[in-house]
Amino acid sequence: MNADEMARELASLGRRVAALEATARPPAVPAMLDQHLDADTVLYAGLGGWDGQTLAWQVVRGWDEIRSAPADASAGVLAALANPTRVRIATELLRRRLTTAELAQRLDQPSPGQLFHHLKELLAAGVVHQPERGTYAVREQHVIPLLSVLCAVLDLRPSVPWEDS
Template sequence: MDDLLARVATLEERVAALEAAPTTTTPPLDTDADDRFWALTGLTARVDRPASSGAVMMVGDVRTPAGDEARWQYALTTDHLLAADWSDLAPVLAALGHPVRLALLRAVLDGARTARELADAVDVGSTGQVYHHLRQLQAAGWLRAAAGGEHVVPAERLVPLLTTLLAAVR
């Protein structure tokens, strides 16, 4: 009983310390403050107008539930994007177009890594079905096979993945 009382006392001390700690609040990213378009302001400062029709950028500073981190940014001019052959992008986008593949990516970001763990996490059935979807995600660059049969979202693809999902949010 003494052990239990000591553990409760320790927990109470930790809670008190947490409650006494100063809190910092980060303003939401979509506030109506003067700097609402802070990222856009930085991008437009780098665009050569009027020679260019503008630019598009994705940027992120990410830590996943599994602890993976990525800080990444990429930008292209609008001219470059409009001149590109969009049909070349279809396989990369199509790989995200299946609910099982999206669930697999989410499970990897949550910490599942092996095909067996992924099969359990998304309740797909067999690991054979999981491997079918994993191959498509790997071919599109959304996943990479790592040591020990584990699968990871490459750091350079983490922010693009999340910004693609952000684009789908309405």
């Protein structure tokens, strides 16, 4: 192989490697742990496809910031999610925006009044919003934080429910 053929082969190889690297990692991925984390910090992050786009989210908060946050605001969100039907509504809306009729069908909700009650609680807490009349959704900037809350709950549950009684 002469020098020209080797240069062409090397250039081809470089293009193939670049193409592979481009597909291996979405362009919006933040440098998750590249930054220096101080002691007493909590980091949560997420990455995934949602609503036709790639979402990447990273939050780092100090323990003192978390512990000194207003309890009323946190309790309002947790209270809104403290109902199995409302958690199901939120998880369905994490898939895509839905109309009231679609939500009622997915949840097998017998009473429109009950569904509206649950939606009102989630709206008041800011967990969901109404982008247009009769349609409900999770705001883009709330997708990964809401998934993170639901993920953290999995770690807070007792491993064997009957051991706590």
